Amino acid sequence: MLRAHTVEDVRRAEQAAMAVLPAGALMQRAAAGLAAAVVDLLGGGYGRRVLLLVGPGDNGGDALWAGARLAGRGARVEALLLAERVHAAGLSALRGAGGRAIRELDDLDPAPDLLVDGIVGIGGRPGLRPDAVAALERFAGVPVVAVDVPSGLDVDSGRIDGEHVRADLTVTFGTHKVAHLVDPASTACGALHLVDLGLDLPAPAVEALQPHDVRALLPRPGPSAHKYTRGVVGVRAGSSTYPGAALLAVAGANTGLAGMVRYVGPAQVADTVRSAHPEVVGAGRVQAWVVGPGGGDDAETMLAEASADGVPVVVDADALRHVSGPVPGRVLTPHAGELAAMLGVERAEVEAAPFDAVRSAARRWECVVLLKGHHTLVADPRGRVRATTTGVPWLATAGAGDVLAGVVGALVAAGLEPYDAASVGSWLHGAAATRAAGGGPLTASRVAVQIPGLVRETLAGLG
Template sequence: MLRAHTVEDVRRAEQAAMARLPDGALMQRAAAGLAAAVLDLLGGAYGRRVLLLVGPGDNGGDALWAGARLAGRGARVEALLLADRVHEAGLAALRAAGGRATHDLDDLDPGTDLLVDGIVGIGGRPGLRPDAAAALDRFHGVPVVAVDVPSGVDVDTGQVDGPHVVADLTVTFGTHKVAHLVDPASLASGALHLVDLGLDPFLEGVAPAVEALQPDDVRALLPHPGRVVHKYTRGVVGVRAGSGTYPGAALLAVAGAGSGLAGMVRYVGPEAIADTVRTAHPEVVGAGRVQAWVVGPGGGDDAASMLADALADGVPVVVDADALHHVTAPLPGCVLTPHAGELAAMMDVERVEVEARPLHFAREAARRWDCVVLLKGHHTLVADPTGRVRVTTTGVPWLATAGAGDVLAGLIGALVAAGLEPYDAASVGSWLHGAAATEAAAGGPITATRVAARVPRIARETLAAPAPRPLG
């Protein structure tokens, strides 16, 4: 499991580690890891031009010590000092290695191969001071490596407010932070590289602020039939979806539900659509007992009655699309799957507010409706009423296509019917959905139908793989 911790928890762990190490040892570990990552990105040091943007804290110290290492390897290193006082030992080391430092932006070499963002660290506030913003503007287009977090983002919420660094690579230390995983700050982090500082023993028992499933976690959670099993014991999922206006939504929700992860799929809907569903999916049957319902995709004017009928069965319900408009009371044991616009309407706020504060609104919605809420986005969030949150890091931008959410709802419903708790079902379903989209896209456009078709293969490979498959 990839875990991200709060600033407070990270600081406590760092203090505990420093108490057992020689003075400055933790910073040297960080600087060594940062320098190695920069060297890897540049393809070497000799003759490369590196500009350090250095603020007043230990973050700036990490950048200065790393710059000293790079200068010692033959790089031409300059530091723009964005504070009257910076880390003295780091600055002395940089100068001793042949690097130079200045407070004057106009005194810098106009050309550089790489910026190292050491402006502010995990204790920084959202936004940047004008001098830092001016430096970034001067070197716009130059690749940026952020030290620990992109300066100017809110580390514990993933929110941004005002100018901030947009990094190509973020080299973080000890553990991941919320801003690395949660939008919109995650979009500013670029690729992530974690440098091990030995903090794990000091974070044991500390609940992460957010976490992200990895392939091994998905493998452990995926339903796996026992030796003695039949289709009913593997779970039956029902789908109430589609209308005369949106018949395709029923087909796509059934395709997601019919991924093979549950033993049977039932479809209940208009007869004309039912005939189409049975033609496309001959294994699908009609009304009967289920362990979970999927309700809402393409439901149109019938969505309210679809939701009421499903809730009357007393089983978990995955509530999607049109059915979300009819959620008026807590739904314990259920899963809501809105995108930002749908959640904004449910909570009577503007969409831009949800997009600016997705972690806040996902948690608030889960508490309000006493159920799991999956908020779709670049990094989809899955929140439960206790405040736990998982982030989906699989997927590609091509997944933003019509019908993809219908497939996801069906897939989550199948996992609930197969026995997973709603929080796990939503997390695993979102991970599989993103991984299937990544493989189906292969760098290009995809359709929801193709995503659904790849889910069984991704599940099979994940179950069989002896080692983790790479994330999308």
């Protein structure tokens, strides 16, 4: 499990570690990991030109000490000092190793191979000062390695407010931070590299499933299993206007994760569904419902009829408009616009702070909420949050959410708790989309087709 913590949790863990370690040990570990990551990215150290952007905090100190290590390996290292006072020992080490520290942008060498962002630490406020912005603009297009987090982000909320660094690689220390996993800040982090500092940390603020976590959670049939014991998922979706939504929701549900799929909907749509999916049967008892995709004016009735069965319900698309009051046991699967309407706010507010929005929604409706996005977030009423880091931008395509709802519903029917079902379903959906896209465009139906093979490989430990 990839775990991300708040600034306060990290600081407490660092203070506890520093109480028992030699002075400066944590910074040296961080600097060594940062220098190694820079060398790896550059393909070597000797003769490379590295520019450090150094602010007043410990991140600036990490950058200076890493610069000293790089200079010792033959790199030409310069440090642009963006504060009156910087880490004194790190600055002395850089100069002692042959590096150069300057305060004027015009005195820099013209063409560094790489920038190291040590401008603002994890406790900094969003936005950057003009001198930092000027330096970044001067060297636009040069690869950037961020120290711990790209400067200018709100670390604990993932918000972006003002100018900020966009990193190609972020080297973080001790643990991931919330901004690494939560949009919109996560889009500024580039690739992530964690340097282990051996910190004793509390429960994380955000988690991200990895293949071995998904493997442990995936339901698998026992030797005496039959279609009913493996779970039956029902789908109430589609209309004469949107029959394709029913097909896609059923395609997500009918990926072999549950033992049986039932479809209940307009007769003409039902004929189309069963023509494409002959395994699908009609009304009967289920362990979970998927309701809403393409339901149109019938979505309210669909939701009421599914709710009457007293089983978990995955509520998507048109059915979300009819959710009211606490709904324990449900999984709501909105995108930003749908969640904004449910919360009575503007879409831009949800997109600016999805971490805050999804937690608020989970508390308000007392159920699991899956907020779709670049990094889809899953929250429960207890405050737990998971971020999905699988997927590709091509997944932003019509019908993809219908498939996701079907996958989540099948996992609930198969026995997973709603929080785990939503998390695993989102992971599978993103990973299947990556396979289906192959670096190019894809359609939603191709995502569903990839899931059985992906599950097989994940269970085999090949993911």
